[in-house]
Amino acid sequence: MHAPSGDLSDLRADCGNCFALCCVALPFARSADFAIDKHAGSPCRNLQDDFRCGVHSELRPRGFAGCTVYDCLGAGQKVSQITFGGRDWRSGDREHARRMFDVFPVVRQLHELLWYLTEALTLPAARPVHADLRHMLEETERLTFRTPEELGELDVGAHRREVNVLLLRTSELVRAGTGRRTKDRRGADLIGARLKGADLRGASLRGAYLIAADLTGADLRDADLIGADLRDADLTDADLTGALFLTQPQIDAARGSVGTRLPASVTRPAHWTAYL
Incomplete structure (x- = not known):
């Protein structure tokens, strides 16, 4: 077990x-x-x-x-x-x-x-x-x-x-431990959304469609990302420290940079260098 x-x-x-x-x-x-x-x-x-x-x-x-x-x-x-x-x-x-x-x-x-x-x-x-x-x-x-x-x-x-x-x-x-009123965007259609620099700390993004969304520099610390579709989402310089339930396939499907901060449970994809 x-x-x-x-x-x-x-x-x-x-x-x-x-x-x-x-x-x-x-x-x-x-x-x-x-x-x-x-x-x-x-x-x-x-x-x-x-x-x-x-x-x-x-x-x-x-x-x-x-x-x-x-x-x-x-x-x-x-x-x-x-x-x-x-x-x-x-x-x-x-x-x-x-x-x-x-x-x-x-x-x-x-x-x-x-x-x-x-x-x-x-x-x-x-x-x-x-x-x-x-x-x-x-x-x-x-x-x-x-x-x-x-x-x-x-x-x-x-x-x-x-x-x-x-x-x-x-x-x-x-x-709740973030001490702030968090956003509930469960299942939200955020395809192609312009979220550059957005403060999404502690937000619920469960099952959200973030395909090709611009999350450059976004703050996603402690956000719930279970089931979120991150295909081709731009995570350049985004902070996903402590992001909940994030899997390797989600990260692999996104774009990012050396400045993207990730939880310890996932690794930085090798193909991200193509976007630098």
Whole structure:
């Protein structure tokens, strides 16, 4: 089980121990992020026999930027090596492959919840709900070790709703500590919004659409960013210190600079240098 130490190492992708599930199980539509249409369960045309991407070093220039920001949060290796015992989708019949492809997105959602719960348990302000968070963390991890049949029948949406009650309470407790009346922009349409230098300390931006928003120099300290869409958002010189529930895929999808201040749980993307 995950201890409330803030250690998220088990929730990071290990592609070497995965059977390229993200390249096969998931559907993609031709867009600015993906150069081709691909149906769920159909291998990407760039996938090689050894489960490696044939154009991995050229994904962005070839039109597959979306692949560079996707992160299974460790679900791929768990499904490949634990749930299915190291038996890849090519070695079995169609039913074996179908079950693997159905289970992968379920475990990926559970791992995302593990990420949030692990982070919540490191927050001193959330101490009043630490016991409930710890219980939910343990229950969520138990679910990830269920059999393929059990995972296929799991109502992951219902479990997400249970977890979200605790995450919302965690957010309220942390943001209340800012000592200021915070903005509630949950689910707000802020696509392309001009928020340069905006004071968004402690704001709730849960599920907000911040696609291509100008957040240059914005103050996002202690803001709740769970589920916020940051694709192509400009975070140049923005301060996201202490931002709540921020994941690596969100940061990878945004633009930033050496002056962007990030929480310790995420790393500065290498491709950000292209925007300097």
